[in-house]
Amino acid sequence: MENNPLRTEISNLGEFGLIEHLTKSFQLKNKSSLVGVGDDAALIDNGDWLTVVTTDLLLEGIHFDLMYYPLKHLGYKAVVVNLSDICAMNATPQQITVSLGLSNRFSVEALDELYEGIKAACDYYQVDLVGGDTSSSLQGLIISVTAIGQVKPDKKVLRSTAKKGDVICVTGDLGAAYLGLQILEREKQIYLSQPDMKPDLEEQEYIVGRQLKPEARVDMIAQFAKSGVVPTSMIDISDGLSSDLMHICKQSGLGAIIEESGVPIHPQSQEMALKFNLDPITCALSGGEDYELLFTIDPKDLDKVRLMSDIYMMGDMVDASEGVKLHTKGGNIHDLTAQGWKHF
Amino acid sequence: MENNPLRTEISNLGEFGLIEHLTKSFQLKNKSSLVGVGDDAALIDNGDWLTVVTTDLLLEGIHFDLMYYPLKHLGYKAVVVNLSDICAMNATPQQITVSLGLSNRFSVEALDELYEGIKAACDYYQVDLVGGDTSSSLQGLIISVTAIGQVKPDKKVLRSTAKKGDVICVTGDLGAAYLGLQILEREKQIYLSQPDMKPDLEEQEYIVGRQLKPEARVDMIAQFAKSGVVPTSMIDISDGLSSDLMHICKQSGLGAIIEESGVPIHPQSQEMALKFNLDPITCALSGGEDYELLFTIDPKDLDKVRLMSDIYMMGDMVDASEGVKLHTKGGNIHDLTAQGWKHF
Numbered sequence: 001m002e003n004n005p006l007r008t009e010i011s012n013l014g015e016f017g018l019i020e021h022l023t024k025s026f027q028l029k030n031k032s033s034l035v036g037v038g039d040d041a042a043l044i045d046n047g048d049w050l051t052v053v054t055t056d057l058l059l060e061g062i063h064f065d066l067m068y069y070p071l072k073h074l075g076y077k078a079v080v081v082n083l084s085d086i087c088a089m090n091a092t093p094q095q096i097t098v099s100l101g102l103s104n105r106f107s108v109e110a111l112d113e114l115y116e117g118i119k120a121a122c123d124y125y126q127v128d129l130v131g132g133d134t135s136s137s138l139q140g141l142i143i144s145v146t147a148i149g150q151v152k153p154d155k156k157v158l159r160s161t162a163k164k165g166d167v168i169c170v171t172g173d174l175g176a177a178y179l180g181l182q183i184l185e186r187e188k189q190i191y192l193s194q195p196d197m198k199p200d201l202e203e204q205e206y207i208v209g210r211q212l213k214p215e216a217r218v219d220m221i222a223q224f225a226k227s228g229v230v231p232t233s234m235i236d237i238s239d240g241l242s243s244d245l246m247h248i249c250k251q252s253g254l255g256a257i258i259e260e261s262g263v264p265i266h267p268q269s270q271e272m273a274l275k276f277n278l279d280p281i282t283c284a285l286s287g288g289e290d291y292e293l294l295f296t297i298d299p300k301d302l303d304k305v306r307l308m309s310d311i312y313m314m315g316d317m318v319d320a321s322e323g324v325k326l327h328t329k330g331g332n333i334h335d336l337t338a339q340g341w342k343h344f
Numbered sequence: 345m346e347n348n349p350l351r352t353e354i355s356n357l358g359e360f361g362l363i364e365h366l367t368k369s370f371q372l373k374n375k376s377s378l379v380g381v382g383d384d385a386a387l388i389d390n391g392d393w394l395t396v397v398t399t400d401l402l403l404e405g406i407h408f409d410l411m412y413y414p415l416k417h418l419g420y421k422a423v424v425v426n427l428s429d430i431c432a433m434n435a436t437p438q439q440i441t442v443s444l445g446l447s448n449r450f451s452v453e454a455l456d457e458l459y460e461g462i463k464a465a466c467d468y469y470q471v472d473l474v475g476g477d478t479s480s481s482l483q484g485l486i487i488s489v490t491a492i493g494q495v496k497p498d499k500k501v502l503r504s505t506a507k508k509g510d511v512i513c514v515t516g517d518l519g520a521a522y523l524g525l526q527i528l529e530r531e532k533q534i535y536l537s538q539p540d541m542k543p544d545l546e547e548q549e550y551i552v553g554r555q556l557k558p559e560a561r562v563d564m565i566a567q568f569a570k571s572g573v574v575p576t577s578m579i580d581i582s583d584g585l586s587s588d589l590m591h592i593c594k595q596s597g598l599g600a601i602i603e604e605s606g607v608p609i610h611p612q613s614q615e616m617a618l619k620f621n622l623d624p625i626t627c628a629l630s631g632g633e634d635y636e637l638l639f640t641i642d643p644k645d646l647d648k649v650r651l652m653s654d655i656y657m658m659g660d661m662v663d664a665s666e667g668v669k670l671h672t673k674g675g676n677i678h679d680l681t682a683q684g685w686k687h688f
Binding site: 006007008009010011012013015018019021022023025026028029030032033035036037041042044046047048049051053054055056057059060061062063094095097099100101102104106107108109111112115119122126127128129130131132133134135136137138139140142146148150 | 357372377380388397407439448450453456459471475478484490
């Protein structure tokens with residue numbers, strides 16, 4: 001400790017650095033604890049089944065702005081982001097708990113709206129609300145959701161098990177959620193300066209929807225099971241393709257090369273990015289909150305994966321010494337950087 | 345909805361009323377979801393084992409005051425209160441997740457202290473930290489802990505399964521944690537008016553310790569297993585004996601009668617209550633935060649329970665029509681009221 005200042009700012013470490021710093025002295029003691037901190041979810045051995053557990057904390061003013069985020073959508077999203085982490089282990093979500101901190105600004109009617117969204121997600125994804133905690137807060141809305149799922153031991157997928165030569169795939173399309181947030185932020189600024197202006201979000205319905213109503217890809221988990229494919233590694237895209245691919249590379253001890261032409265971007269995202277003077281590929285790489293699945297497969301499974309819908313092949317896992325790179329449409333090679341979603 | 349006002353205050357419903365209101369439309373859909381909202385923890389069927397899950401949200405300014413609550417103790421307590429809920433299902437805690445919301449007031453060194461306490465609890469109770477989430481907050485410290493445990497299906501204990509004639513028992517002693525809080529609050533006021541005064545908490549070490557370093561009764565779960573006793577119902581005392589006994593009564597469809605002379609109160613609690621001009625039995629009934637186990641046993645198990653240490657028999661389960669009552673040392677009968685720990 002000799003050269004440490006008396007006070008180290010959390011921002012010096014960043015989110016991932018902080019988690020590593022705080023948890024490095026914790027060793028797993030119970031043989032049922034198969035996977036702890038460091039993947040999308042924890043894995044707990046229960047014999048026939050592995051129990052999969054993940055948790056997320058959403059804070060008003062940090063993760064959402066109630067000025068443009070309807071409470072019903074917020075409730076839905078708070079559930080979905082956790083289910084997405086369960087999916088990233090190739091598991092099926094089954095239960096959630098929801099804890100709330102509420103300031104006296106919130107009425108029962110406001111909470112009913114929030115719970116309508118939570119219930120809509122529970123119904124759509126067939127998960128059960130099995131617990132939680134409710135408390136008053138001094139300021140703002142606090143939502144803590146824990147999701148629990150199941151997976152058979154031989155079907156579990158970690159971040160750390162990609163192999164050199166594996167094909168990098170992604171579901172859906174990327175960058176739209178980030179652009180949706182830009183639209184909502186812009187409309188908020190317009191509203192603040194001209195309260196009479198009515199926002200017209202209709203043309204941007206798809207993009208705004210990707211921000212306000214993300215979905216967890218449980219359909220993909222079902223497709224994998226049906227096709228008999230087990231990805232060699234997987235993560236959900238919450239921080240952005242670039243940052244999340246880095247996690248797979250780092251934890252698998254490998255590098256990666258991505259083809260720009262293989263990164264799926266929706267035509268509306270393409271168009272909207274240009275309107276905002278943003279590079280569409282940058283939005284796809286660093287936007288985050290897409291909640292799509294990024295995974296690698298053994299080349300021998302390529303034929304099976306080609307028959308599955310909504311999956312895009314983007315590149316290959318390579319030696320760590322080759323780094324993590326993007327091959328652009330123009331033929332250039334760029335280093336990817338982890339521009340995760342930084343809170344601190 | 346015709347006669348509803350446009351806005352219903354949360355305080356109109358209270359904590360338990362609010363939870364019931366928000367969750368009543370949720371039905372359990374998965375056959376693995378054995379017990380949902382309404383007990384100390386949820387029970388999930390995994391075949392050989394039931395997985396037990398509980399979660400608690402602790403907010404600065406609502407649940408703790410950092411002026412007298414050392415961060416290390418807070419970390420320890422945040423874990424313990426969740427482990428206690430796992431014990432209340434007669435289960436063994438095995439894993440936790442910890443999510444934090446942090447304002448920039450907190451340094452890495454402050455978090456290290458908090459995590460020292462979390463680690464001390466993990467080491468003492470042999471549980472693994474397997475996940476979590478870390479985020480900045482606009483104000484104050486937010487701690488959300490989820491605990492996961494295991495129990496064999498035939499050993500699980502609910503709140504709802506007490507039978508008429510069962511004997512009501514409690515572990516440890518009651519009321520000390522509440523009195524400890526009174527001492528800390530008093531010392532805070534003294535400090536605020538006379539910052540040079542050094543608090544002398546030594547004589548109240550036991551009582552203050554019960555507030556600052558509560559323990560979960562995992563030792564009792566081990567004792568039950570060793571003695572071959574399965575309580576007929578159980579709950580942990582977080583809100584106070586009165587309120588928690590009401591939960592068992594309501595959920596089992598029964599009444600109860602408690603003997604004042606059977607309620608265990610530590611001599612130091614007795615003495616301190618009188619110094620504060622409080623009735624010791626009131627502190628024991630309504631204080632809360634004791635994290636002892638309140639349970640009922642079949643009279644046929646009485647001989648086994650008598651051989652176990654630190655267990656006190658306080659009364660009997662009776663018909664619901666007889667209400668929930670206290671038989672005082674003076675020979676009077678009082679109705680017990682649920683003076684739970686009200687946030688709203």
